[in-house]
Amino acid sequence: MPSSRSGAVKRPKVKLAPKLMPAQARSSETYEHLLHVAAQVLAEVGFEKLTTNLVCERAKLSPPALYRYFPNKYALLHELxxxxxxxxxxxxxxxxxxxxxxxxxxxxxxxxxxxxxxxxxxxxxxxxxxxxxxxxxxxxxxxxxxxxxxxxxxxxxxxxxxxxxxxxxxxxxxxxxxxxxxxxxxxxxxxxxxxxxxxxxxxxxxxxxxxxxxxxxxxxxxxxxxx
Incomplete structure (x- = not known):
């Protein structure tokens, strides 16, 4: 792993901002649906077991549909x-x-x-x-x-x-x-x-x-x- 001169390992920066902010009604519905489902899954399993796959499965959406708006589960948690x-x-x-x-x-x-x-x-x-x-x-x-x-x-x-x-x-x-x-x-x-x-x-x-x-x-x- 690459490290800094001080010996500390550099951690990759996690993207938290939504990739795309919905501009149309249908996109807005999908965006809000993903957040709603993420909150439901979070309430059931906690943040350690929360995954984008679980959210997609529950939301009945494909991973690309989720990643269009949120780059990872931390972006979902950030917005919530x-x-x-x-x-x-x-x-x-x-x-x-x-x-x-x-x-x-x-x-x-x-x-x-x-x-x-x-x-x-x-x-x-x-x-x-x-x-x-x-x-x-x-x-x-x-x-x-x-x-x-x-x-x-x-x-x-x-x-x-x-x-x-x-x-x-x-x-x-x-x-x-x-x-x-x-x-x-x-x-x-x-x-x-x-x-x-x-x-x-x-x-x-x-x-x-x-x-x-x-x-x-x-x-x-x-x-x-x-x-």
Whole structure:
């Protein structure tokens, strides 16, 4: 195998972008059908056993028909992951407004719990949702989807915090946003890993922790500009 001068083996770059974006109704139907079937197979067998052959067999399409749009199974997972992250992130603006952050701790706790439960529900109702999340964390070539989503969440939440508490430390607001996003993601995985857990109880614990940190941000000394 060819290697770099440092001795590290160079891995071939995996293509993730669709080869062809559908322009006609029939092509769009095929494209969406492939994604739908891929999600179904993923829910049944997990991402390690997912193959393009399985997807083609279930979709009743030939491999060339699939490869016309997706170069490999990672491209399918990439698009499924992008869509799930988009759905999850869209929920944030509905709950985490500046007014929510400025409310009482109890009100913020309730808003955060509602958001976390809605995110759990969206993931659960998405075919193969938990497997998509696991793939985004476990498969190196897909991790950028999750990281890009996290950056978007941090930007959204930090902006809302800055409007709610204009005098708070920007770095502390950004840190809170990053930690909160990771906590929410971990809580989701925990609920799917252990179905005996009560989603409401779990999300209330997470929300209470987040709300207490926001309270600290709100009461922290105001930053003064240096002359």
């Amino acid at each position: 992951g992008r869509r799930l992250m988009e759905q999850q992130n869209a929920l944030i603006a509905e709950s985490l407004t500046p007014d929510a952050f400025r409310g009482t701790t109890g009100q913020l706790n309730e808003a955060l719990t509602t958001l976390l439960l809605a995110t759990f529900q969206v993931t659960r109702e998405t075919t193969g949702g938990i497997w998509i999340m696991r793939a985004l964390r476990a498969i190196p070539v897909l991790q950028e989807v999750r990281l890009a989503s996290a950056r978007e969440v941090v930007a959204q939440v930090t902006a809302q915090l800055a409007e709610a508490f204009p005098g708070a430390d920007p770095e502390q607001m950004k840190l809170f946003s990053r930690v909160a996003d990771s906590m929410a993601y971990a809580a989701l995985e925990m609920l799917f890993d252990d179905p005996t857990l009560d989603p409401m109880a779990v999300m209330q614990v997470v929300a209470a922790s987040m709300a207490s940190q926001v309270e600290r941000l709100a009461s922290s000394p105001k930053k003064t500009s240096k002359r």
